[in-house]
Amino acid sequence: MAGQGNFDWAVPVMRTGYAGRALVYLVVAGISLWAIVHGGQGQSTSSAFARLETAPFGKVVLFAIFVGMLAYAVWRLLDAAFDLEAYGSDGEGIVARIGMCVTGLIHLAIGIGALLLVFTASSGGGESGISKAAGTVLNWPGGRWILAAMGFATIGAGFYYGKKAYKRxxxxxxxxxxxxxxxxxxxxxxxxxxxxxVTVIGVFIVYAAWVYDSQSAGGLGDVFSWLSGQPYGQILVGLLALGLLCFALFCAVNAGYRIVPKASDPDIETLKGAFSQSG
Structure with missing residues (x-):
């Protein structure tokens, strides 16, 4: 039975996008775990990609990441434009759909970074993309307040993930x-x-706005670095890397089994429904 509307074409784009997202987290968490086991540190996305660049078939994987991230960005933008997941047009729905556009563009930037490594040599690390973006925002009129708002929005997104996990x-x-x-x-x-x-990255961004220092903002690599400085830090870093491998699995499962309300059979049983019946 056909899904609601004529949005069947969006499903393969969505599945490709989530597969690409799974590949990103598999690479970053996998390389981080390898580094930790050998006495190193957890890796940022850019440093993990740089290591992948010199690995056998690494550039093939980087190109696959680019394709997946491009598909994910297109999916999120289409999802927001056509409300394919039925979030609605009330205040909460609009916020959710704006968030889709933002996450789509962020993943597009990750994909472009992977593509650049296919055709150019790695710069060997350096300032994180979030720090660079924070520096740009701080130079805007009222940039400190804009950056702080971005940080609090990021913390809110992190709490949203936590709520989604807690309530399943x-x-x-x-x-x-x-x-x-x-x-x-x-x-x-x-x-x-x-x-x-996401929550810790948001805290970093708010702190960067507070001290007016873009270097205080950071991404995944900085989260790993901060954790490593805590008691039992190396164990915590390893546990987080394992958790991100689970998130790679989450993305892979979404690639295979995600339901798009406006493009899927309305009679498909959800995981929520399956557990409700078994309970």
Whole structure:
């Protein structure tokens, strides 16, 4: 039975996008774990990509990441424009759809970074993309307040991930089948781990606005670095890397089994429904 409307074409774009997102987290978390086991530190996205650049078939993987991130960006923009996941047009729905546009553009930037490494040599690290963006914003009129607002919005997004994990709200977007039921606890852990990372990044951004220093803003690599300085830091870093591997699994499961309300059969049983019946 056809889905609601004529949006069937959006589903393969969505699945490609989530597959690309899964690949990104698999690469970053996998390389981070390898580094930790060998006495190193967790890796930022850019440093993980730079390591991948010199690996066998690394540039093929980088190009696949670019394709996936491009698809994810297109999916998010289409999702927001056509409200494919039925968030609505009230205040909360509009905020959710704006957030889709922002996350789409962020992932497009990640994809472009991967593509550049396919054709050019790595610069070997340097300032993170978030720090560079923070520096640009701080130079705007009222930039400190704009950056602080961005930081608080990022913290809010992190809390949203946490709420989604705590209440298992992600279940309503997934098909209920043996795969999703079996791995549900890992999916929950992955969403929670992503929420932690996003929240800490948001705190970094707010702090950068407070001290008026773009270098205080940072991304995943800075989260790993901050954790490593805590008691039992190396263990915490390893646990977070494992959690992000779970988030890679979450993205992969979404690639295979995510439900798009306006493009899927309305009779498909969700993971939420499957657990409700079993309960």
């Amino acid at each position: 709200e992600y279940r309503k977007h997934l098909m209920g089948n043996e795969v999703t039921r079996r791995w549900d606890w890992l999916l929950r852990l992955g969403v929670l781990s992503q929420g932690f990372v």
